[in-house]
Amino acid sequence: MSSPVMSPKRATQSEESLKAAARALRSKRRARLTPYWLITAAIAIILVGTGYPTVWQLVTSTQKYGLAQQFGAVADFVGLENYTTLLTDAQFWQVVGRSLAFCAIVAGVTLALGLAFALLMNAVGKAVRLILQISMLLAWAMPIVAAMTVWTWLFDTRRGVVNYLLDKVPGVDMYRFDWFASPWTFFLMAGIIVTWMSVPFVAFSIYAGLTQVSEEILEAAALDGASSRQRLRLIILPMIKPVISIVMLLQVIWDLRVFAQIKILQDAGANGSQYDLLGTYIYKVGTGAQDFGSAAAASVIVLLLTIAISWWYVRKLMKEDV
C-alpha cells in the first residue's frame, strides 16, 4: 500500500475524503436542524389553538370587556380590577370552595376505587378479569353526552331505576325522590356519575403498571416470608408510584374543571347559582352576562389553581432526566 505507484491514487483519495468531510459537515448541520423541523407543525398548531387563546385570556382579564366591546367598542385597560372584584365576591369564593371540595372528594374516591379495581384485576382468574375489564371499557368508551343522558334517565324522579331500587330497600322511601331539588343531592349525583366515568381510566392505567411489577421479585419476597400485605405495601405500591402520581394529577385537574357533566345535569333541571362549579360559573359569566373581562379573570384564576396543584409534580419532573 505504501508503494510510490499508489501515490496519485492517494491524492484523489484525500480529495475524496475532503469532499466527504464537507458533505458530512453539511448533513450534520442539516441533522442539527432536523429535530426543529420535526416539531414545527406541532408547535404551530398548539400556538394557534391554545397559545393565542391563553394570551388573549390574560390580556382580556385586565380589560373592561362587556357587551359594548362585543360590538366593537374599545376595551379599556382596568388593571387588576376584574380580579379584585372577583376575589371580593362572596359568591365566587363559594364556587371555588365547592369546586375544590367536589374535586378532592371525587378524585379521592376515584383513585381509591381505581386502585382497588386494578388490584382486583390482578388477583382474580383470567375469565373474571376479562369480564371486569370489558365492563370498565364499556363505561369508559361511552361518549360523555350519551352517558349523561343515560344517567339523567336513571335518576329520573318519576320513572328512574335508582329511585325504584332504593325504594325497595326496607325502611327507605325514595318514591318520586327529586335528586335535583337540593344542591347536596345534586352534587352527590354528579359525584357518582363522574366517578363512574373516571374509574376505568385509573383502573386500567394502574393495572398496566401492576403487570410490569416482576413476578420474580414478588416470589422472592414471599419466600423470604413477606406477607401479602407487606408485599403490597413494600414492593408493589412503591413500584407503581410513578403511574399513580400521574394518574392522580390528571384526575385532580380533570375533576377541578368538570364542565360538560355539570352543564348537562343543570340543563336537566337545576339552574340556580348554588349548582355551579367553576366551569359552569365561567360559562354563565361569559355567555350569559357577556362579561368577558370577569370571565377571563376567573379562567386565569382556574389556571393558577391548576398550576399550584400540579407544581410539585412538574418540579419533580424538571429535576429528573426526561
Place this chain on the structure above:
Amino acid sequence: MVRKSRVGLSVLAIVISLIWLFPVYWMLNSAFLSSITLESFTPTFLPLGGSWRNFVNAMDDGTFYSALGMSVAITLIVVFFCILFAFLAALAISRFKFRGRKSFILAVLLIQMLPAEALFLAQYKMMSSLGLLNSIVGVSIIYTAAVVPFTIWMLRGFVAGVPADLEEAAMVDGLSRFQAFMRITFPLLAPGLVASGVYAFLQAWNEFTVALILLPAEDSQTLPLWLRGFVQASATRATDWGEVMAASTLVAVPVIVFFLIVQGRMTAGLVSGAVKG
C-alpha cells in the same frame, strides 16, 4: 383458604362489573321499549317485546345525518393531523438530542394541564373574528391543538421502545437514514400509531364543550350536540326516554365498538409514556 378468598374476590369482581355495566345496559334496554312501557314506576328489566321503532324515529329527526356528517368529517381531519404532527414531534424528541428538547417536553406536558374550559371564551372570540364559527376548520384546529400534546406524549413511549440500534444496523447495511426508518422502525410503530389515532378519534368524536361554543348553528352540529338538542326537544313534551336512549345508543355504539377493538394497545401506550416520564 387461598381458594376460598379467591372465590370471594371473583364474586366481588363480578358484582362490580354488573354495577359498572348497568347504565350501558339500561341505555340499550330502554332504547327498545315503548314509551308506554317506560311510563310505569316499576321498570322493565328486559327488552322483551321491544322494537326498533325508537331508532327509526331518532334517525328521522331532520338533523341526524348532517350531524353525523359533521362528526365524521371533523374526526377524520383531527385524527389525520394529530397523528402526523405528533409522530414528527415524537420522532424529534426520542431520536434527536437538541437544545430546547427538555423545555419542549415540559411544555407538552404543561399544555395538557391547561383547562380547556378556561379557554373557550378566547377560542370563541378568535374563531368569530376569523369567520370560522360553525365551520369544520375552526373546530378542527382547536381539537388538534388540544389533542396533539397527549398524542406526542403517547407516541414518544412507542418510538423510544424501538431501539435505535436496529435502525443503525440497517444503515450499516447501506440504507439511508430515511429508508432505515421507513423500513425498520415505522412498521414496529404501527400499534402506537393506532393507539394514538384511537385516542384522537375518541376525543374528537365525544367532545362537547368546545363544540357547544364554536358550533351554535343547528345545521353545523356534531353528534353530541345533536343528542343534547334531541333530549331538550323531547323534554318540551314529556321526555320520550325510549327515543332519547335510542339516540344515545346511536352516538355511543360506533365508539364502543371501535374502543373494544383497540383498547389493549391504547392503555399500553398510555402507561409506557407515563412510566418513562
